[in-house]
Amino acid sequence: MQPRHGYLDAPAPLAFAHRGGAADGDENTAAAFARAVALGYRYVETDVHATADGVPVVFHDPTLRRVTGEPGRIADLRWADLSSVRVGGATLVPRLDEVLDAWPQVRFNIDVKADGGVEPTVATVARVGASDRVLLASFSDARLT
Template sequence: MSDIRHPYLDSPAPIAFAHRGGTADGLENTAWAFRRAVDLGYRYLETDVHLTSDGVLVAFHDASLDRVTDAGGRIADLPWSEVGRARVAGREPVPLFEELLEEFPEARWNVDTKSDAAVEPLVEAVRRAGAWDRVCVGSFSEARLVRARALGGSRLASSLGTRGVADLRLLSRGGRAAERLLLAAARRRGAVCVQVPERAYGIRVVDPAFIAAAHRLGMQVHVWTINDEARMHALLDLGVDGIMTDRLEALRTVFTERGVWA
């Protein structure tokens, strides 16, 4: 195994991630949801970030407010004064990402940057909070990850991008010479983990060869979003290093049954 390491991953594996803080009562990505997750014993919290029209970084999944709040409109088109009045499930405010870093100083955050505009404010928020050890940045956009790593350098933990994931799956079948090439690419990218669904476009992503290749390159494998207890057990049996779930009690039960709940 290589020496690609980061303090973000200082917890014994496997890691339980509270995806969007859990989806209880429809209150995803709210301070209430994250408090509940922490109270249940979760140390790793997953969220997403967008930037308002006047440059405020908010923790929110969708590009618009329509699905989960009592307001509407695209976040990128709205000032914070309007986004701040919206209520998730008609009840909880949309949180500022920096406020979450402050309220949960012991938590580790897995952050999906959902827009190009959010990348620099996200890295700047991590810098201001001195939270380099507590944040891992991910994105479906390779360009956003490249930009985040350029801004944060080796201090910033990140997951492997979509191109790197495709390379890893392909090269996991290709022997040690291919792995050496991937290791060099992984070092350039600065990834400390790979975060993937079980399947994508009908193709199985997570299998023993994929996990073994990631481990030989020093990267953990985290799988999202798993809400079925049988699948949780199956993935842990395969040797994955982390599971993201909306069903917090279910994952905690599975980890407890296996003696790995930290």
């Protein structure tokens, strides 16, 4: 018998809203998460990078260009510099703690996109008490150890 994990304790199959339920260029935003939850999703997949001052933010790419039109790498920006940047000109780039706090009933699959995001992400998940509803993932085996 295989051990059961609380995170996956749900009737199968599990539907995940990818990048928070992205549509119309608002991937990984509060608007996308809210829409996915309103549609009945209990699981969402999202991505995290950390800013230069160690704030984990919900964002897929290492650079801002594709979804914001702004220059810059997230790892080179401080949160104060990033906090007013808008995705698709509409919604702000969210911090990970904001997203976890806003939807306490949702389970998150968080893809840590860069080495610098590992420690801030783990610390944030622990600090907000979301360890039982977060699955940390990465395409880098080294980040998972």
